[in-house]
Each structure stands twice: as C-alpha cells, then as structure tokens.
Amino acid sequence: MVHQPGEIDLAALKDESARARELDRAHVFHSWSAQRLIDPPTVARAHGSTVIDGEGREFLDFSSQLVNTNIGHQHPAVVQAIKDQADVLCTISPATVNAARSEAARLITERTPAGLDHVFFTNGGADANEHAIRMARLHTGRTKVLSRYRSYHGGTQTAVNVTGDPRRWENETGESGVVHFFGPFLYRSEFHATTEAEEAERALQHLRRTIELEGPATIAAIILESIPGTAGIMVPSPEYMQGVRALCDEHGIVLIADEVMAGFGRSGKWFAFEHFDIVPDLITFAKGVNSGYVPLGGVILSDAIFETFAERVYPGGLTYSGHPLACAAAVATINAMADEGMIEHAAHLGETIIGPRLRQIAENSKHVGEVRGIGAFWAIELVWDKESKEPLAPYGGGSPEVASVVAALKEHGVIPFNNYHRLHVVPPINISEEDLERGLGVFEKVLTDLDFPR
Numbered sequence: 051m052v053h054q055p056g057e058i059d060l061a062a063l064k065d066e067s068a069r070a071r072e073l074d075r076a077h078v079f080h081s082w083s084a085q086r087l088i089d090p091p092t093v094a095r096a097h098g099s100t101v102i103d104g105e106g107r108e109f110l111d112f113s114s115q116l117v118n119t120n121i122g123h124q125h126p127a128v129v130q131a132i133k134d135q136a137d138v139l140c141t142i143s144p145a146t147v148n149a150a151r152s153e154a155a156r157l158i159t160e161r162t163p164a165g166l167d168h169v170f171f172t173n174g175g176a177d178a179n180e181h182a183i184r185m186a187r188l189h190t191g192r193t194k195v196l197s198r199y200r201s202y203h204g205g206t207q208t209a210v211n212v213t214g215d216p217r218r219w220e221n222e223t224g225e226s227g228v229v230h231f232f233g234p235f236l237y238r239s240e241f242h243a244t245t246e247a248e249e250a251e252r253a254l255q256h257l258r259r260t261i262e263l264e265g266p267a268t269i270a271a272i273i274l275e276s277i278p279g280t281a282g283i284m285v286p287s288p289e290y291m292q293g294v295r296a297l298c299d300e301h302g303i304v305l306i307a308d309e310v311m312a313g314f315g316r317s318g319k320w321f322a323f324e325h326f327d328i329v330p331d332l333i334t335f336a337k338g339v340n341s342g343y344v345p346l347g348g349v350i351l352s353d354a355i356f357e358t359f360a361e362r363v364y365p366g367g368l369t370y371s372g373h374p375l376a377c378a379a380a381v382a383t384i385n386a387m388a389d390e391g392m393i394e395h396a397a398h399l400g401e402t403i404i405g406p407r408l409r410q411i412a413e414n415s416k417h418v419g420e421v422r423g424i425g426a427f428w429a430i431e432l433v434w435d436k437e438s439k440e441p442l443a444p445y446g447g448g449s450p451e452v453a454s455v456v457a458a459l460k461e462h463g464v465i466p467f468n469n470y471h472r473l474h475v476v477p478p479i480n481i482s483e484e485d486l487e488r489g490l491g492v493f494e495k496v497l498t499d500l501d502f503p504r
C-alpha cells in the first residue's frame with residue numbers, strides 16, 4: 051500500500067529509526083564520507099515530493115535524493131509494477147529473454163533518435179559509463195578518452211578517472227589515456243570570455259587544440275554530460291555541443307552523452323542532448339529511467355557501434371543486466387512520465403516558476419552570485435560577494451557557512467542538493483506548483499537574509 055502521511059504510527063517509526071541509526075553506526079560504511087564525522091539523516095518513509103525522517107518530520111525533497119527520484123517517491127503505478135513483476139519472476143540470467151527487459155528497451159529506444167535502437171542494461175550510471183568507454187575503445191581500436199573538468203561520471207575505476215572533480219584526486223593517480231579539458235562555463239570562464247558565444251567559440255578552439263596535440267588517431271571517445279549536473283548544472287549552448295559533434299565526426303571519435311543525471315525528464319526533455327540538436331553515438335543513462343526504485347542503468351548504442359559487435363563478441367556483461375524488477379519499474383516509470391505529461395511539466399516549471407523565482411532571489415541576496423539551469427535542474431552559486439565571485443566553500447572542500455545554509459533550509463522543511471559551494475534545486479519533475487512555490491519560498495527566506503562577515 052502506498053503510504054499516506056496521516057497513517058504513521060509515530061512511536062513505532064521512532065523505535066524503528068532509533069534501531070536503524072544504531073545499526074547504521076555499527077555496521078554501515080557510507081559513500082564519500084569520513085565515517086566517524088558524519089551524522090546522516092534518516093529517511094523512514096516518503097511519498098511524492100515529501101520525505102519523512104525518523105522522528106516523523108516531513109521535508110520537501112528538493113534533491114530528489116541523488117537527483118534520481120524524478121517522479122517522486124512511491125508512485126503507485128511503479129510500486130504496483132514492481133510487486134506484479136515480483137509475483138511472477140524476480141530474477142533471470144542476462145543471457146535470456148524476458149518481457150520486462152524487452153519492453154523497457156522498446157520504450158527507451160522509442161525516445162531516442164533513429165539509429166540508436168539497442169540497449170545494454172547495467173546496474174547504474176558508473177558501470178554504464180565503464181561499458182560505453184569499453185565499447186568505444188573496441189569500436190575504434192583506440193584508447194584515449196577525453197572528458198571535461200567539472201564533470202561527474204561515477205565512482206568506479208574508469209568512471210572516476212574520467213570524472214573532472216576534486217573528489218577523484220585524493221587517491222587516484224589518474225588513468226593512462228584519460229585527458230581532461232575545459233568546457234564552457236561563462237560565470238567562471240577559463241577563456242576570459244564575456245559572452246556565451248565567445249565562451250563557446252573559445253572552448254571549442256581549446257578542445258580542437260587538445261585533440262590535435264593528443265593525436266586524433268589515438269582518441270576513442272569524448273565523454274560529456276549533456277548538461278553537467280553534480281559539477282554545477284552549466285547548460286552549454288547548442289553551438290558548443292554541435293561543435294563537439296563536428297570535431298568527433300572529423301576525427302572518427304565516438305561521442306558519449308552521459309545522460310545519467312540530465313536524462314529522463316530532468317531538463318524538460320526526455321534526453322538533455324535534444325536541446326542542442328545533436329545525436330550522440332552512445333548514450334548512458336540510469337537514475338531517472340525508473341526513478342531509482344530498483345537500480346538500473348544502461349548504454350544505448352548507435353547502429354554503427356552495434357554492428358561492431360554483431361558478429362564479434364562484446365567481452366563484457368553483468369549478472370543483473372536488465373534485471374526484471376528494475377525493468378518493470380522502468381516500464382511503469384516511462385509510461386507514467388508520458389501519460390502524466392511530466393516532461394512538459396518540468397519544462398514549464400523551469401520557465402515559469404523556478405527560473406524567475408531564483409533570479410529574483412539572486413538579485414536580493416548578497417551571497418548568490420549566479421543561478422542557472424533548465425527544466426527541474428537548477429544551480430545556485432553561493433559566493434562571498436558578487437564582485438570577487440569567490441566560492442563560499444573552496445572547490446573540493448566544505449565550509450561552516452554553507453553548512454549553516456543547508457541546516458537553515460532543513461530547519462524550514464526543505465532538503466537541497468549541496469555540492470561544495472553550490473545548492474541545487476532539483477525537485478521531482480512532477481512536483482506540484484504548490485509544493486514548488488512553498489519550497490522556493492524557503493530558499494528565498496533563507497538566502498535573502500544571508501550576511502556572512504568576512
């Protein structure tokens with residue numbers, strides 16, 4: 051049964067959560083954390099855009115957990131689809147055919163451009179990127195992979211190395227053949243540009259030079275988030291993305307669009323690359339494909355790359371590739387997104403509510419340097435002051451000031467996504483206008499009053 055807020059037995063919930071916290075502390079090792087320095091919040095229940103903690107307190111989830119619960123929590127159709135699938139068949143070998151997997155692949159490829167008709171299923175985003183890179187290397191016979199600084203591609207070996215973010219630097223010495231370059235980011239331009247057009251042109255020139263100096267014939271792939279997410283939601287211009295596509299075509303380089311965070315409605319389109327009128331060679335996805343209800347990711351292959359493995363073995367696979375519970379959840383999620391007009395809703399929210407409200411907050415807050423985004427995918431840059439643009443937290447580190455902002459938002463009942471000095475406004479794409487306005491009101495209240503002394 052889908053949980054309704056009024057039905058909680060508060061005493062039982064508190065007992066359950068107290069025990070969970072005790073066991074968590076004793077036995078759970080957490081991602082990206084100093085184990086003894088953290089005090090993770092409990093999520094005991096959730097519904098729609100609301101999560102409920104171990105004390106029974108409700109919060110608006112403006113993080114969509116890790117930007118994955120695109121259709122919110124406990125969508126009844128998806129919960130039912132998982133139960134129905136569990137009743138008939140819980141697991142299968144990847145080397146078999148199954149209705150849930152076949153239908154998920156059909157629904158996904160129905161939404162891709164012509165010539166991208168096959169899906170290799172994975173368990174999440176990092177392994178999707180690992181496999182996409184492997185496919186690109188086997189297809190081209192080349193080894194190098196280029197990726198952006200300010201990107202996130204996952205926490206496994208090659209995925210973490212193509213990631214351009216300080217979190218990979220601590221104990222990763224770098225992987226041979228992985229080369230980073232700067233993408234366009236006008237607010238913090240590496241190219242001394244003053245307009246988007248100039249930024250795009252100079253970033254493309256920088257990429258062209260990088261390709262030339264690395265040796266085009268050694269480069270298997272360029273992997274890019276269509277819209278970089280974790281690293282700051284910097285929406286590139288169509289001209290830039292079309293320029294990258296042209297460079298890939300010129301040199302026979304595979305273009306991998308990482309749609310793990312930006313895909314499945316987050317940007318107001320099924321896939322974010324649709325904003326730029328380009329067609330990638332490989333598309334990786336995860337998260338929103340089934341709102342994270344059961345882990346699932348995948349790689350969508352162009353016909354040309356598919357043909358490489360038509361009569362040659364693809365030397366890779368996963369026990370849970372196309373897991374029926376995950377695929378049943380994907381089928382129900384994609385159908386719900388389509389039937390309930392969620393993609394259009396996300397686009398509408400971005401244009402009419404989130405963008406205008408955040409821009410107004412930026413105008414009135416001393417510490418908001420820039421807001422940017424599209425659809426239900428927005429970032430707020432917290433800075434010491436608008437002139438210096440100095441981040442309120444150092445890149446790669448935390449700060450008490452940012453921690454206090456996050457705490458204030460939570461105190462007022464909103465959970466943001468926070469990365470370094472940035473807050474991301476990334477609620478479920480089907481959030482009601484009323485919940486959205488209520489949450490943005492909290493951002494306004496907390497950010498407008500901010501005044502940190504130096």
Ligand code: PLP
Nearest residue numbers: 174175176202203204310311336
């Ligand atoms: N690629 C992008 C763009 C992501 O945002 C993420 C996760 O945040 C990943 C890959 C990794 O996905 P996962 O954590 O499912 O392995």
